[in-house]
Amino acid sequence: MAEQIVFYILATGVLLGALAVVVPPFARNPLHAAVALLTTFSLMAGLFVMLSAHLLAILQIVVYAGAVMILFVFAIMLLNLRKQDFSPAKITAWKILGAAAAFLIATRIAMVAGAAVSTHTAVDLSLEQYSTFGSVHDVGIALATKYLLPFEITAILLLVAVIGALVVTRRQGGLR
Amino acid sequence: MGSEFLPYVAIIITIVVAVGIALAILVLNAVLGPKRPSEAKMGPFECGSDVVDTPRKRINVRFYAVAIFFVVFDIEALFLIPIAVAYRDLLQPQHLGVFALFALLLFIGVLAIGLWYVWGKGALDWAFDALTSSAARSDANE
Amino acid sequence: MSDIIAFSPVLLAAITGLIVMVLDLLSGKNTHKGFLGWVTAVGLLASGTAACLLWVGGREISLPFMVGMVQFDTYGAFFVTLIAIAGAASSLLIVDHNPEQGIHDGATYPLVAFATFGAMLFVVATDMILLFLGLEIMSLALYVLAASKQTSPFSMEAGVKYFLLGALASGFFLFGAAFLYGATGSLDFVTVGRTIQDAAAHGSGLSKVALVMIIAALGFKIAAVPFHFWTPDVYEGSPTPISAFMAGVVKAAGFAVLARMMLTIWGTAEFSSGWQSPGGILLILAVISMVVGNIMGIVQDNVKRILAYSSISHAGYILLGVYAIGLGEPGAVGISLNSGVPFYLLTYVLATVGAFGVLALMGGQGHEDMSLDSIAGLGKRSPILALILTISVLSLAGIPPLLGFMGKFVLFKQVLLADPDRNWVWVVVAVLNSLVALYYYLRIVLYVYFREPEGEAAPIIKSNAGLFAVSTMAVLVLLLGVFPGKAIDASNQASHHAVLSITEAQAAPAVQQESAPTPEPKQPLRLRQVDGLKVDPSHIPIIRRAMELKLRDSGPKPK
Numbered sequence: 069m070a071e072q073i074v075f076y077i078l079a080t081g082v083l084l085g086a087l088a089v090v091v092p093p094f095a096r097n098p099l100h101a102a103v104a105l106l107t108t109f110s111l112m113a114g115l116f117v118m119l120s121a122h123l124l125a126i127l128q129i130v131v132y133a134g135a136v137m138i139l140f141v142f143a144i145m146l147l148n149l150r151k152q153d154f155s156p157a158k159i160t161a162w163k164i165l166g167a168a169a170a171f172l173i174a175t176r177i178a179m180v181a182g183a184a185v186s187t188h189t190a191v192d193l194s195l196e197q198y199s200t201f202g203s204v205h206d207v208g209i210a211l212a213t214k215y216l217l218p219f220e221i222t223a224i225l226l227l228v229a230v231i232g233a234l235v236v237t238r239r240q241g242g243l244r
Numbered sequence: 245m246g247s248e249f250l251p252y253v254a255i256i257i258t259i260v261v262a263v264g265i266a267l268a269i270l271v272l273n274a275v276l277g278p279k280r281p282s283e284a285k286m287g288p289f290e291c292g293s294d295v296v297d298t299p300r301k302r303i304n305v306r307f308y309a310v311a312i313f314f315v316v317f318d319i320e321a322l323f324l325i326p327i328a329v330a331y332r333d334l335l336q337p338q339h340l341g342v343f344a345l346f347a348l349l350l351f352i353g354v355l356a357i358g359l360w361y362v363w364g365k366g367a368l369d370w371a372f373d374a375l376t377s378s379a380a381r382s383d384a385n386e
Numbered sequence: 387m388s389d390i391i392a393f394s395p396v397l398l399a400a401i402t403g404l405i406v407m408v409l410d411l412l413s414g415k416n417t418h419k420g421f422l423g424w425v426t427a428v429g430l431l432a433s434g435t436a437a438c439l440l441w442v443g444g445r446e447i448s449l450p451f452m453v454g455m456v457q458f459d460t461y462g463a464f465f466v467t468l469i470a471i472a473g474a475a476s477s478l479l480i481v482d483h484n485p486e487q488g489i490h491d492g493a494t495y496p497l498v499a500f501a502t503f504g505a506m507l508f509v510v511a512t513d514m515i516l517l518f519l520g521l522e523i524m525s526l527a528l529y530v531l532a533a534s535k536q537t538s539p540f541s542m543e544a545g546v547k548y549f550l551l552g553a554l555a556s557g558f559f560l561f562g563a564a565f566l567y568g569a570t571g572s573l574d575f576v577t578v579g580r581t582i583q584d585a586a587a588h589g590s591g592l593s594k595v596a597l598v599m600i601i602a603a604l605g606f607k608i609a610a611v612p613f614h615f616w617t618p619d620v621y622e623g624s625p626t627p628i629s630a631f632m633a634g635v636v637k638a639a640g641f642a643v644l645a646r647m648m649l650t651i652w653g654t655a656e657f658s659s660g661w662q663s664p665g666g667i668l669l670i671l672a673v674i675s676m677v678v679g680n681i682m683g684i685v686q687d688n689v690k691r692i693l694a695y696s697s698i699s700h701a702g703y704i705l706l707g708v709y710a711i712g713l714g715e716p717g718a719v720g721i722s723l724n725s726g727v728p729f730y731l732l733t734y735v736l737a738t739v740g741a742f743g744v745l746a747l748m749g750g751q752g753h754e755d756m757s758l759d760s761i762a763g764l765g766k767r768s769p770i771l772a773l774i775l776t777i778s779v780l781s782l783a784g785i786p787p788l789l790g791f792m793g794k795f796v797l798f799k800q801v802l803l804a805d806p807d808r809n810w811v812w813v814v815v816a817v818l819n820s821l822v823a824l825y826y827y828l829r830i831v832l833y834v835y836f837r838e839p840e841g842e843a844a845p846i847i848k849s850n851a852g853l854f855a856v857s858t859m860a861v862l863v864l865l866l867g868v869f870p871g872k873a874i875d876a877s878n879q880a881s882h883h884a885v886l887s888i889t890e891a892q893a894a895p896a897v898q899q900e901s902a903p904t905p906e907p908k909q910p911l912r913l914r915q916v917d918g919l920k921v922d923p924s925h926i927p928i929i930r931r932a933m934e935l936k937l938r939d940s941g942p943k944p945k
Contacts, residue, residue, distance in 0.1 A: 123326065131322065136315065138311060138315075139311050143308065145303050146302065146307070147302075148303075176595070180592055181565075181568075181591075183591055184568065184569065204329045207326040208328070208329050208330030209333060211323070211326055212330065212334050212339070212344060212347060213334075214451060215451070215515065216340075216347060217451055217452060217516060218455075218519055219351065220351055221507065221519050222351075223350070223351045224403075224503065226316045226319060226358070227355060227357070227403075228527050230359075230361070230362055232526060232530035233308075233309050233312035233313060234361070234493055235534055236530055236533060237305045237306055237367070238536070357408065358407075360411065361410075
């Protein structure tokens with residue numbers, strides 16, 4: 069019961085934070101939106117904790133709330149948009165259509181997911197066999213055995229990100 | 245509160261205290277602090293001299309490149325932590341054996357080439373930026 | 387060890403990227419980086435060749451961390467080869483295009499190699515995590531490549547547009563994969579498909595949501611209408627060799643995965659019955675892609691935009707092929723991929739890379755404009771390029787002696803054969819569309835040969851590498867058009883291996899009725915223990931549980 073209360077508090081926070089990122093008046097100021105995103109990331113870490121995924125929770129804080137957030141703030145400073153750079157918010161037919169479609173899809177997914185959840189039996193994470201679930205050690209074993217191939221290939225993905233950053237930030241006329 | 249929260253008591257207390265102190269300072273400041281604004285007080289402080297320009301300027305895009313390099317190599321380190329923790333077990337024959345070491349070295353090696361590339365391409369050379377002329381740059385490099 | 391060798395075609399592409407990076411550094415800063423294009427092309431072609439040598443007929447995988455992650459078979463070999471050819475051609479086109487456009491950086495080549503590697507990985511992966519990694523490696527490299535010409539605002543715009551929409555599509559893909567995982571508890575889509583088909587009642591809602599999400603994500607990559615809005619802008623704004631890469635490699639990889647995932651996960655005999663079935667959705671996308679692509683193609687004045695809309699309409703034809711599954715052929719529940727699809731993709735990729743390639747060899751000295759007017763009179767200025775462009779464009783249009791005609795003929799015939807009573811309507815629609823499309827293809831030819839440039843004509847880039855690439859495409863289009871036998875054979879074999887399955891024909895009697903007695907599939911089946919057993923339907927959950935346990939416990943065997 070107490071667990072459910074905590075879950076609903078965290079989940080509401082995550083959703084409200086996510087909304088504040090994109091919906092005015094918060095979203096009119098990029099830095100405010102960034103802070104809202106930070107809230108979402110942090111509360112998401114709480115949700116990971118509730119799933120016993122402790123390593124993920126820490127990574128969520130370190131990588132997303134830490135490093136990725138810095139990147140966002142950098143991008144905001146880099147662009148340094150002022151109020152006059154934004155076009156005034158207009159409500160167009162496309163936006164209404166899009167909002168309606170998003171609403172329809174969201175309700176549909178909620179219904180379907182709700183129906184699916186009700187037929188599933190919950191896993192009791194307090195059982196003995198799950199005692200080390202989500203620990204750093206277990207994740208390490210999984211990464212290096214079952215998911216060894218994705219793990220190694222992630223290195224290539226990171227490499228592409230490095231080269232990409234190099235190419236998009238080089239000075240005009242080409243680097244060296 | 246159920247027993248499932250016991251392991252988290254310490255961290256919950258930490259969070260509550262941290263947020264509480266931050267809030268308390270803001271609230272106390274708003275309630276207790278005397279407010280007598282004057283023009284000199286409201287201006288930004290710039291070592292006593294007058295403000296000449298807006299502090300909001302576009303920063304060099306290379307800060308961003310460095311930020312991305314940081315995130316990438318940060319993530320590399322984070323990927324290595326779980327494997328490092330489990331390394332002793334991974335050396336057991338039923339897991340990877342000595343192959344575990346090579347798996348790690350492969351991962352690090354690929355990204356080491358990335359670091360070398362970035363370095364060689366000069367994306368980390370900041371000191372020469374002050375010397376804007378390309379002649380100065382090539383002199384310095386040789 | 388043999389599994390690592392089996393994986394080598396894909397690995398070769400990544401190693402090519404690494405080698406090119408090292409060579410780029412070692413060659414110093416003031417050298418002409420063109421040789422890197424040759425190195426990339428050779429490496430990619432080697433990986434395509436290796437795929438043909440190693441994978442045809444299928445390979446069994448035993449290494450525990452690769453079981454259920456990847457699949458090496460004729461289908462993979464076909465598409466990896468196709469991707470390698472298109473990737474190699476693009477890298478050769480870059481050799482002289484980039485310096486002329488003011489890009490002297492060698493970093494483009496490793497990105498092309500890695501993008502090709504991502505596409506290959508995307509094709510051979512059967513695990514959602516690996517699929518996503520392949521998708522992201524390919525996309526991330528392409529976002530940067532699209533924006534790699536920094537002196538041009540159009541290129542920047544293309545990069546940003548492609549990135550924003552591509553990131554959204556990746557999000558949809560993840561969402562779909564997450565729902566599938568939620569519905570079935572598995573990331574390996576062969577097992578996912580099995581579970582969904584076994585227990586249609588359970589989680590069918592979740593799998594429907596996942597279906598829509600994944601169609602949206604892959605529909606973006608293959609540029610099917612309603613997910614096509616980025617295509618003309620991005621193809622127009624990107625450096626032309628990169629447009630060739632996107633139109634060739636990304637589309638081939640996207641379709642390869644779309645067909646395999648759709649048919650493996652949702653491929654029952656009811657796949658294309660009714661509008662709400664998976665096939666029905668594909669059919670709707672197919673028809674509107676054809677119509678919108680061709681109509682919008684007519685009103686364009688820019689050659690790159692015309693080719694972009696042409697690629698959209700071609701996505702429509704191919705989707706029609708994916709919709710019209712073959713019944714009663716090898717495969718799990720008596721279905722297989724329509725055997726015209728891989729062949730059609732081959733014809734499309736060769737011709738479209740050729741056409742974009744010729745455009746990449748025009749526009750020297752930073753000239754960017756690719757309006758119809760700027761290619762006017764090409765027939766006099768460069769007869770070879772004009773001929774190659776004509777061959778490619780007429781092949782896209784489907785004019786008889788060329789490969790494109792064979793592609794359309796085989797595809798439409800197979801679609802008709804799949805279900806003559808219902809599909810004839812769609813074949814008629816497709817044929818009418820091809821006729822409409824003739825207009826804008828012939829318009830290009832008309833400008834090339836019979837118009838004099840009014841404004842500034844695009845200067846021609848002297849490039850041996852580029853000329854080699856495009857003329858190879860044209861020769862292939864001609865030769866395979868006249869002698870298509872081998873290619874059609876390869877396509878047939880590939881399509882027979884498209885649907886991955888753990889055969890369980892006996893366990894699904896309702897589906898069995900449709901299919902002719904199925905010969906033993908040639909592809910390597912994991913978990914052979916269950917194959918061909920007479921399974922009592924009530925035992926399926928137990929067997930599945932046992933398989934899951936086996937998968938989970940399959941750590942390396944003690945020596």
